[in-house]
Amino acid sequence: MNSMSFTVINIDELTKVAQEIVRLTNQHKVITFKGDMGAGKTTLISRVCEIIGITDLPSSPTYAIVNTYLNKENEEMYHFDFYRIADEMEAVQSGLDEMIDSGKICFIEWPERILKLLPESYVEVNISILGETSRKIDIQLI
Numbered sequence: 001m002n003s004m005s006f007t008v009i010n011i012d013e014l015t016k017v018a019q020e021i022v023r024l025t026n027q028h029k030v031i032t033f034k035g036d037m038g039a040g041k042t043t044l045i046s047r048v049c050e051i052i053g054i055t056d057l058p059s060s061p062t063y064a065i066v067n068t069y070l071n072k073e074n075e076e077m078y079h080f081d082f083y084r085i086a087d088e089m090e091a092v093q094s095g096l097d098e099m100i101d102s103g104k105i106c107f108i109e110w111p112e113r114i115l116k117l118l119p120e121s122y123v124e125v126n127i128s129i130l131g132e133t134s135r136k137i138d139i140q141l142i
Contacts, residue, residue, distance in 0.1 A: 003140035010133045011043065017137050018047035021125065025052070025105050028123045028141070032111035035127030037083075040135055041109045044127065045079060048107070052077070065094040075104065082110040091117055118142075 006017045021031060021044075033041040049056075053072040067079045078099045085091055091114045100106055100119055111118060121142065128136040 003138060005139075006137045007130070008135045008137060011040075014040075014044055014047045015051075017139075018044060018051050020139065021048050021123070022051045024123050024139070028121070029103060030100055030106045030108065030119055030122035031125060032108045032118070032122055032142075033125045033127065034111060036129060039127040039129050041125075041127060042081075044125070044137070045107050045109075049077070052105070065090070066096075066099070076102075077105040078102075078107070080106065080108045082108065082113040085113055088114050088117055 004020065006013075006020075008014055008017060025031065033045065035041050049069060054069040054077065055072065056067075056069045065080060065082070065085065069077045069079065071077060080091075080094070080096065080099075082091055085094075096114065096117055100117075108114070108118075111124070124140050124142050126138045126140075128138075130136055
């Protein structure tokens with residue numbers, strides 16, 4: 001996979017995108033989500049979490065920086081939101097390095113704020129707003 005694109009007209013169509021992201025987590029544990037405020041990053045992550053079997057209700061960790069979720073097998077998964085960080089050092093203090101190196105799934109919102117800390121290879125999900133409910137979602141291996 002080099003890249004793929006989806007056009008989603010409404011929220012119900014997110015499932016096919018989420019299923020593709022879940023498929024990618026078999027080989028790629030770090031998935032970044034880029035897009036403007038309100039583009040639907042957390043909504044898409046929530047749909048992915050439903051498919052993976054996360055029992056907690058995912059929410060944007062804007063204030064906590066990172067949320068930890070458990071799936072049905074009691075395995076941890078991490079969800080970062082770096083929108084409000086002051087600098088990359090704050091990301092390091094959140095435990096990012098250890099979590100990325102843990103081999104567990106890491107979803108990262110606002111990755112452009114921590115580019116130097118990302119692993120050599122990861123999956124990037126870029127969400128572009130087309131209209132009130134429609135989005136273009138590009139997924140590529142970096």
